[in-house]
Amino acid sequence: MIRVRFHGRGGQGIKTASQILGNAAFLSGFQAQDFPLYGAERRGAPIVAFTRFSPDPILERGPVFLPDLLLVGDASLLNDSQAAPLCGADESTLIFVNSPQDRDTLENQYSFPSTPIIDDLTGRCLKHIKREHIFSTALAAAGARILGTIELSHLNQAVEMELASELDASTLQSNLALVEEIFRSVSPRPLVERAAQTLKPTSLIQVQQGQVSEAAPIILAPGNMALRKTGKWRVVRPKIDYEHCNKCLICYARCPDGTIGIDADGSPQIDYDHCKGCMICAQECPGHFIQTIRESEVVDESS
Ligand code: SF4
Numbered sequence: 001m002i003r004v005r006f007h008g009r010g011g012q013g014i015k016t017a018s019q020i021l022g023n024a025a026f027l028s029g030f031q032a033q034d035f036p037l038y039g040a041e042r043r044g045a046p047i048v049a050f051t052r053f054s055p056d057p058i059l060e061r062g063p064v065f066l067p068d069l070l071l072v073g074d075a076s077l078l079n080d081s082q083a084a085p086l087c088g089a090d091e092s093t094l095i096f097v098n099s100p101q102d103r104d105t106l107e108n109q110y111s112f113p114s115t116p117i118i119d120d121l122t123g124r125c126l127k128h129i130k131r132e133h134i135f136s137t138a139l140a141a142a143g144a145r146i147l148g149t150i151e152l153s154h155l156n157q158a159v160e161m162e163l164a165s166e167l168d169a170s171t172l173q174s175n176l177a178l179v180e181e182i183f184r185s186v187s188p189r190p191l192v193e194r195a196a197q198t199l200k201p202t203s204l205i206q207v208q209q210g211q212v213s214e215a216a217p218i219i220l221a222p223g224n225m226a227l228r229k230t231g232k233w234r235v236v237r238p239k240i241d242y243e244h245c246n247k248c249l250i251c252y253a254r255c256p257d258g259t260i261g262i263d264a265d266g267s268p269q270i271d272y273d274h275c276k277g278c279m280i281c282a283q284e285c286p287g288h289f290i291q292t293i294r295e296s297e298v299v300d301e302s303s
């Protein structure tokens with residue numbers, strides 16, 4: 001059996017990635033499971049999803065604690081103790097990280113139990129589908145390619161099954177071109193077959209359960225939103241073009257996290273400690289005066 005765990009952020013298509021991989025495995029003749037595990041449902045918040053597939057009936061249920069393949073869709077999660085994407089991975093786990101950084105830089109920053117495979121999927125998504133936030137197709141393709149057990153034709157079919165009803169024909173073709181590029185660029189890696197796992201809870205996202213009336217992730221203190229530096233969630237950041245901004249303040253009103261303030265001059269000011277990079281402000285600015293900048297290309301942190 002092959003057990004895959006996906007880590008990403010709400011809105012990046014992580015659940016869809018697990019479904020695409022599960023469907024592609026099924027089309028390749030395997031039995032398959034795929035499912036997500038949500039914490040707080042919030043765009044940008046860490047989420048986890050899982051795919052298992054096997055030539056035999058799958059009797060395991062529940063989260064994958066010891067993954068054969070770990071796909072980290074957003075390298076900023078490596079810094080996040082609540083997401084803990086490396087939790088449970090060991091020296092036999094194949095680890096993939098979406099990052100524009102090179103392997104040496106990442107290995108100097110984080111303690112990986114096995115040598116990670118690094119690829120800038122965000123850059124590939126920008127090139128093909130012009131969207132920096134949606135990794136579903138790219139992450140599923142990277143996973144399928146690394147495992148080497150799924151044919152490109154089956155992956156393409158799975159992408160069409162998941163996305164054809166949501167995308168226009170041209171965007172669907174762009175996703176298929178993205179898949180093909182990843183299949184050409186990423187190499188298959190040998191997998192260590194594991195015995196059946198003993199399922200035991202680890203520190204991976206423990207959602208507290210209580211009475212139905214209170215069965216939700218617990219907020220331990222009121223007014224604590226500012227303590228969570230959601231600026232670490234960003235893949236991209238908004239940058240206001242003050243030469244053209246007419247101070248209409250629509251961005252201020254539409255930011256879902258209240259991270260745009262107003263200065264004494266009446267101009268919008270972004271709080272980068274808490275802006276999570278959802279780019280709703282850029283979509284809403286009537287004059288398109290908010291640029292999208294990749295975090296990896298930011299030179300001056302203060303702007
Ligand atoms: S400032 Fe813009 S990108 Fe940042 S959280 Fe608000 S709407 Fe999203």
Ligand code: SF4
Nearest residue numbers: 245246248249251285
């Ligand atoms: S929506 Fe655009 S024009 Fe209006 S205040 Fe924001 S940046 Fe300026």
